[in-house]
Amino acid sequence: MVDWVRLRLDVDGFDDAAFEPYLTRARESGVEFTTMAELGDTAGHRRALYDLNKTCSADIPDRGEFYTYDAYVTERIEVPSFDPAGVALALHQGAWIGMTTTSLHESKGYAFSEMTGVLAPYRGRGLSLALKLLAIRFVRSSGYRWLATFHHPRNASAIAMNRRLGFVDQVGEVG
Numbered sequence: 001m002v003d004w005v006r007l008r009l010d011v012d013g014f015d016d017a018a019f020e021p022y023l024t025r026a027r028e029s030g031v032e033f034t035t036m037a038e039l040g041d042t043a044g045h046r047r048a049l050y051d052l053n054k055t056c057s058a059d060i061p062d063r064g065e066f067y068t069y070d071a072y073v074t075e076r077i078e079v080p081s082f083d084p085a086g087v088a089l090a091l092h093q094g095a096w097i098g099m100t101t102t103s104l105h106e107s108k109g110y111a112f113s114e115m116t117g118v119l120a121p122y123r124g125r126g127l128s129l130a131l132k133l134l135a136i137r138f139v140r141s142s143g144y145r146w147l148a149t150f151h152h153p154r155n156a157s158a159i160a161m162n163r164r165l166g167f168v169d170q171v172g173e174v175g
């Protein structure tokens, strides 16, 4: 059985200013940031999101087979917790190179960081931190305080990324 690493962040205490330079530097290097809400929740954009998610997920330890496109739409997009404003995207020369998706769980009272991924050639430049800053702003503006996530224990880069942002081990229920 996998002993998942469960993490949570108190977005009220998050220091945006400390991570703003990652966004600024990325923009200066030609990376653009947007959301699925801004681009439009269209069939073409859903497919592009799926393709990016699938490519990045191939690097998650023990991820196993990825969803088919139809299952992805049914289980990850056409659900009440999905919000196209919660899909932050990084683009370079028009190509989608990074993503972070955040779902909102009203009954549980917290937001959940579903997937963050950056294409391999673009990793190690702070793009995930820039994307997560946008995700954290989305969580805050949606009226939530807690952002939760969990990772496979061997996903060292993802765990380090979240700890770098201030995520801590979650004990018991979120909140």
Ligand SMILES: CC(C)(COP(=O)(O)OP(=O)(O)OC[C@H]1O[C@@H](n2cnc3c(N)ncnc32)[C@H](O)[C@@H]1OP(=O)(O)O)[C@@H](O)C(=O)NCCC(=O)NCCS
Binding pocket: 056, 057, 059, 060, 114, 115, 116, 117, 118, 119, 122, 123, 124, 125, 126, 127, 128, 129, 130, 151, 155, 156, 157, 158, 160, 161, 162, 164
């Ligand atoms: C995890 C992932 C999104 C990180 O993206 P990235 O843009 O390369 O990360 P960043 O450059 O923003 O690095 C952010 C922090 O993460 C940590 N980190 C990133 N890559 C790391 C690595 N290979 N080893 C250890 N720590 C790492 C560091 O703490 C880093 O901060 P620092 O440079 O100030 O020390 C990327 O590796 C990825 O897409 N992996 C495959 C998909 C995945 O596993 N997603 C998470 C599951 S939802």
